Amino acid sequence: MSGRQSGEAPGRCWETELRLPEDFGEPQTAAGGGDLPRRAVIEGQTAVINAADGLFAVGLVTGRRLWVRPYDAPLGSDSAVYRDNAMRVGDGHVAAMPNTGRLSLLRMLDGSTVWERDLRGERVAHVWIEGDRVLTADAAMSRLHFFDRLDGSLIRQVLIEQPEKVAPIRLVRAMGKVCGPSVQSQSDAVIGIDTATGEESWRRPVGKPIVQLFHPAPKYVGVGLLGGDVLIVDAATGEIVVERHLSNGLPVVDGVLVDGTLVVLSERHHGQLLAPELSAMDVATGEELWQVRYLGFSTVP
Secondary structure, rough: OEEEEEOOOOOEEEEEOEOOOOOOOOOOOOOOOOOOOOOEEEOOOOEEOOOOOEEEEEEOOOOEEEEEEEEOOEEEEOOHHOHHHHHHHHOEEEEOOOOOOOEEEEEOOOOOEEEEEEOOOOOOOEEEEEEOOOEEEOOOEEEEEEEEEEOOOOOEEOOOEEEOOOOOOOOOEEEOOEEEEEEOOOEEEEEEEEEOOOOOOEEEEEEEEEEEEEEEOOOOOEEEEEEOEEEEEEEOOOOEEEEEEEEEEEEOEEEEOOEEEEEEEEEEEOOOEEEEEEEEOOOOOOEEEEOOOOOOOEEOO
């Protein structure tokens, strides 16, 4: 059913029902997840939304349903949210998994299949399109697969050395590289993997345990280390371009670089609760410009 205009709620431009063409039951919205945030992927004026029965392409201007690609097995209302990250758009295509255990590349125009590949039991929680490659990763972000975007052939499998018994460290994609951790018993390092070949391009030892990686600006990868140290690394070469220390000594877990100012998010633990703190520092001098020491509590994941 196509989108319909609605003036009932202020600011609402349209509303559309996500249902299969042959389904005459109750309409659904993007399925499940409770209070968890949901995401759609967007290219141009088209959004692709993950619902319990399939992938739905919707026009952003009108709300009109453009096409639907049914799942081979409907998702449960509580599990559909975890498939949100298993789809990406790029260069007029959608990479997703409408069929269980199989990776597909679909045309954004009409949802038709370009290719489909059997993953042979590999678990996929994340999908990305990077140039001529489609990348997949498991939930632990420890197993990466690089596929050719033209025909779906496997280019390379890469194992990422993530820390044990804690949440995985993020992977950062920038400058034709996938940047991730190499956590070993003797020392930690950040590595840059070439998206075209799947081979390691550079390795940067960091001297302290890595807490988190983040993407502060288009060309860089941020590295939060234990004890409040933070690095900004050139994603293309692995060169350290900024090295600073946060006075509160808390591990940096996210940040953004804007006009010579680095704004970082750090976390203070209170038992099973986290109290986030924001700080800003001048990149050139390392001077801390301001700090917000308490924003509220969240639960440790």
